Amino acid sequence: MIDLHTHSTASDGSLTPEALARAGKAAGLDIMALTDHDCAKGVDAFLAEAQRIGLTGVPGIELSAEVPSGQLHLVGLGFDPHDAALTAKFDALLNGRDARNHAMIAAFQAQGIDLTFEEVAAFAGDELVSRVHFAQALIARGLATDLADAFTRWLGKGAPCYRDRFRYSPAECIAMVRNAGGVVVMAHPLSLEPDLSLLESRIAELRELGLAGMECFYSAYDAETTLGLLRIANRLGLVPSVGSDFHGTPKPTVQLGRLTVSPETEARLRALVLRTAANP
Numbered sequence: 001m002i003d004l005h006t007h008s009t010a011s012d013g014s015l016t017p018e019a020l021a022r023a024g025k026a027a028g029l030d031i032m033a034l035t036d037h038d039c040a041k042g043v044d045a046f047l048a049e050a051q052r053i054g055l056t057g058v059p060g061i062e063l064s065a066e067v068p069s070g071q072l073h074l075v076g077l078g079f080d081p082h083d084a085a086l087t088a089k090f091d092a093l094l095n096g097r098d099a100r101n102h103a104m105i106a107a108f109q110a111q112g113i114d115l116t117f118e119e120v121a122a123f124a125g126d127e128l129v130s131r132v133h134f135a136q137a138l139i140a141r142g143l144a145t146d147l148a149d150a151f152t153r154w155l156g157k158g159a160p161c162y163r164d165r166f167r168y169s170p171a172e173c174i175a176m177v178r179n180a181g182g183v184v185v186m187a188h189p190l191s192l193e194p195d196l197s198l199l200e201s202r203i204a205e206l207r208e209l210g211l212a213g214m215e216c217f218y219s220a221y222d223a224e225t226t227l228g229l230l231r232i233a234n235r236l237g238l239v240p241s242v243g244s245d246f247h248g249t250p251k252p253t254v255q256l257g258r259l260t261v262s263p264e265t266e267a268r269l270r271a272l273v274l275r276t277a278a279n280p
Contacts, residue, residue, distance in 0.1 A: 001257055002269055004033040004058065005075055005187060005215065005243025009125060010042030011062075012132035014248030017042035018049040025055045027257030031270065033077055035060035035243075038093040039128055040081040058273050061177075062187060063093075066167040070192040071157075072206075074173050075215075075243065077273050079182025086180040089168070094128065096166025101129050107161040108154075113143070131155045132250050147250060174210045183272055185213035185241040188220070189229060196228045204236055212272060213239035217259045220245075239268045 007013035008020045015023060017034055024032040032055055034046040043059045050057030059081045065072040079086060101117065108115040115137060123133040123140075135150035144150035154161045168176070174184045186192075186206060193199040203214060216229040217240065233240045242259050245251070261269075 001027075001029050001260060002031045002242050002266060003029050003244050003246070003256055003259065004031075004060065004077060004185070004241055004269070004273065005035050005062070005218075006032065006246040006256070007036055007062075007248075008034055008042045008046065009127050010034075010039060011036035011128045012124075012130040012247060012250060014250060017046035020246075020248075021046050021049040021055055021057060022053060024050075024256050025053050027255070029055065029257055031056045031058060031273065032256075033058035033060035033075075033273070035062045035075050035077075037062050037064070037128065037130060038097060039090050040087075041127065043081045056274070059182075061090075063173045063177075064167050065170040065173045067170065067192065072170060072192045073187040074170070074177075074211075075185050075187045075241070076173075076177035076182050077185065078275070079177050079180035083180035086176055089172075089176050093166065093168070097128065097130070100163050100165035101134075103163040104131075104134065104155075104161050107163060111160060115141075132247070134161075136250070170206055171209050174206070178210055183212040184210065185215060185239070186211060187215050187243060188218050188245065189214055189232075190221070190225070196225075196232065200232045200235070203232060203238070207236050207238060211238065213241045213269075215243045216240040217242040217261055218245065219243075219254045219259065239272050240265050241269060 008015055008017045040061055047057040058077055061076045063074045105117050120133050120137045121129050123136040134155055135147050138144040138150045177184050193202055214233050216226055216233055230240055242261055244254055246254050246256050
């Protein structure tokens with residue numbers, strides 16, 4: 001089994017990179033990618049543990065691209081995590097996140113809520129601070145009941161304390177991963193456009209930029225949605241990808257090893273990612 005979309009404590013997951021690799025092995029995965037947001041800080045530890053336990057680990061990252069409508073998340077896979085040009089771009093993304101986080105703190109304080117950055121960062125440990133950590137701080141204060149409520153009331157786009165951040169364009173995201181030897185697949189496509197009849201043309205534009213695949217098998221998608229996405233992938237010549245979007249505690253209903261695909265799809269995915277995986 002394959003899972004090419006997971007998160008660790010290097011971004012907003014609850015398992016360390018090493019623990020995530022062990023959890024993937026225990027769930028029956030053969031190939032697994034660590035795809036933390038905007039950084040590859042946990043990749044080396046993840047790959048080392050994966051190799052130790054006999055799991056094929058794939059270096060990955062999840063990038064949020066700047067688009068005029070919807071949300072476009074792209075998963076880079078199989079790149080060189082030490083590529084100098086790529087890591088410089090990651091640094092710019094992390095600096096943009098830091099600026100956004102402090103702007104959100106100011107927004108909460110303007111609302112009369114004395115939330116501090118230190119309070120939020122405590123939920124992230126020493127790693128990247130994301131909106132999930134803001135949500136956890138709000139839940140702890142009793143200002144939200146759960147993650148979904150926190151995003152609806154405070155943190156999601158259009159909510160009172162949402163603030164935007166620096167993002168690269170889709171072309172830049174795809175090019176920077178490909179230039180570092182990797183491939184790019186589109187994550188949870190309905191976040192970009194929920195209407196499948198409108199989605200296809202937008203994905204076609206990304207294919208022209210070098211997109212190699214798209215997540216057709218995703219933890220939140222039902223069989224009908226998956227089938228519709230498979231048809232789009234087939235028409236556009238994209239490899240159907242598999243991603244749980246596992247985070248651990250922040251998304252307790254999402255589990256590893258629950259998404260199965262046909263042998264043909266698995267073979268195509270293996271061919272796509274193992275040509276660039278760090279430890280095939």
